[in-house]
Amino acid sequence: xxxxxxxxxxxxxxxxxxxxxxxxxxxxxxxxxxxxxxxxxxxxxxxxxxxxxxxxxxxxxxxxxxxxxxxxxxxxxxxxxxxxxxxxxxxxxxxxxxxxxxxxxxxxxxxxxxxxxxxxxxxxxxxxxxxxxxxxxxxxxxxxxxxxxxxxxxxxxxxxxxxxxxxxxxxxxxxxxxxxxxxxxxxxxxxxxxxxxxxxxxxxxxxxxxxxxxxxxxxxxxxxxxxxxxxxxxxxxxxxxxxxxxxxxxxxxxxxxxxxxxxxxxxxxxxxxxxxxxxxxxxxxxxxxxxxxxxxxxxxxxxxxxxx
Numbered sequence: 001x002x003x004x005x006x007x008x009x010x011x012x013x014x015x016x017x018x019x020x021x022x023x024x025x026x027x028x029x030x031x032x033x034x035x036x037x038x039x040x041x042x043x044x045x046x047x048x049x050x051x052x053x054x055x056x057x058x059x060x061x062x063x064x065x066x067x068x069x070x071x072x073x074x075x076x077x078x079x080x081x082x083x084x085x086x087x088x089x090x091x092x093x094x095x096x097x098x099x100x101x102x103x104x105x106x107x108x109x110x111x112x113x114x115x116x117x118x119x120x121x122x123x124x125x126x127x128x129x130x131x132x133x134x135x136x137x138x139x140x141x142x143x144x145x146x147x148x149x150x151x152x153x154x155x156x157x158x159x160x161x162x163x164x165x166x167x168x169x170x171x172x173x174x175x176x177x178x179x180x181x182x183x184x185x186x187x188x189x190x191x192x193x194x195x196x197x198x199x200x201x202x203x204x205x206x207x208x209x210x211x212x213x214x215x216x217x218x219x220x221x222x223x224x225x226x227x228x229x230x231x232x233x234x235x236x237x238x239x240x241x242x243x244x245x246x247x248x249x250x251x252x253x254x255x256x257x258x259x260x261x262x263x264x265x266x267x268x269x270x271x272x273x274x275x276x277x278x279x280x281x282x283x284x285x286x287x288x289x290x291x292x293x294x295x296x297x298x299x300x301x302x303x304x305x306x307x308x
Contacts, residue, residue: 001036001059004046006068010287014044018294033058042294047071047089053079064297067307068290070094070150070277073200073227077308087307088293091149093285094277099153101276102195102225103161105249106142109221109270110135110193112247135219135246138162143191145184145207146198146226147173154195166190169198184208188215193223200227210235213245220245225276228253233260240266251276 003023005011014020021036023029037058045051047069053076056062062085067075070091080087108114111134118124119131142163144151155165155178166179168187173180181187184207188194194216198204208222208231216222222245224231233254239245240263247268253259256274264271277283293304 001040001043001062003043003049003051004068006044006287006290007283010284010291013291014294018298030058037061042066042297044068044290044294045075047073047075049074051075051080056080056083056085064088064294064303066290066293066297068286070098071200071227072307073229081308086303088290088303088305089307090286090289090305092305093289094282095149095153097279097282098150098197098225098276099157101251101272102150102154102197102223102249103157105223105225105251105270105272106158106193106195106221107137109223109247109249109268110137112268114270115267135221137193140164140192141166141190142193142195143167143181143187144178145169145187145194145196147176147178148197148199150225151195151197154197158195163193184212185215188212188220189217191216192219193221196222196224196226196230198226198230200229204230206230206232208232208236210239213239216245218243218246222248223250224248225251228256233263237262237266240268 001021001023005024021032021040023032026032038060040059041061042064043062045065045067047067056079065080065085065087067087067089070089072087072089075087077087116131138161140163142158142165144155144167147167147169159165166181166187168181168184181190196208210232213235240248249270251272252274263269289304296303
């Protein structure tokens with residue numbers, strides 16, 4: 001069952017190996033589930049597709065949901081586990097590009113790259129003179145919220161740039177020598193730059209609150225490459241507008257693809273269209289890993305990247 005397609009050439013690979021039922025293309029999804037649902041033991045899905053108990057009821061034979069994205073916020077993992085369905089995802093395939101984007105957003109926000117670009121293009125450099133001084137990054141404190149694979153890759157990059165690293169998460173990571181902070185506010189109070197790389201979902205909704213932003217302070221930078229829901233966006237808009245934090249670099253938003261106009265109108269936020277993993281190479285790796293999990297499943301071999 002194809003609930004969300006892979007890249008075209010990888011769809012051709014799937015078509016050659018398996019019988020595909022295209023839920024993503026069906027005009028009557030209920031009819032397709034009624035017809036094909038009872039025979040489908042595997043499904044290709046993505047974090048943008050809602051997979052709830054009602055959909056799973058139409059897939060009584062399902063044993064594997066191969067998710068072609070890292071995030072799976074809209075997938076009811078607890079219900080899948082209850083039914084004995086395994087979820088795989090592709091987070092390991094996108095680590096480097098997402099970590100690179102976190103660093104890019106950090107630097108672009110602090111050095112006001114977008115405004116400087118406009119300063120040159122508009123002729124203001126000639127008319128108004130040199131652009132105002134910006135904020136340095138080397139030697140600062142980078143606090144990383146969520147030290148998973150992506151968080152660790154961000155930390156390595158920041159460390160190489162001369163930043164001191166701290167982190168926060170559910171528990172301290174064994175074998176990690178970075179400073180650990182028990183909650184986001186404590187991490188933000190210590191940090192000059194707060195980089196958010198934690199999973200989305202109900203457990204992290206609004207984790208970056210007004211309290212956390214106030215702890216980050218008027219010289220602080222927020223970078224979010226996780227999910228828009230992790231940040232209290234109204235509090236972020238107010239903090240940016242009032243100068244309670246200096247700037248932000250965002251790849252994700254509460255309402256996508258239509259972020260709040262109050263947010264997008266602010267000059268001290270650098271914006272990217274939820275595209276941190278959006279390179280040809282990484283999207284190919286994500287598609288290939290999805291197929292590799294399917295192949296392992298149908299061959300009776302261990303799955304490569306099980307989530308539950």
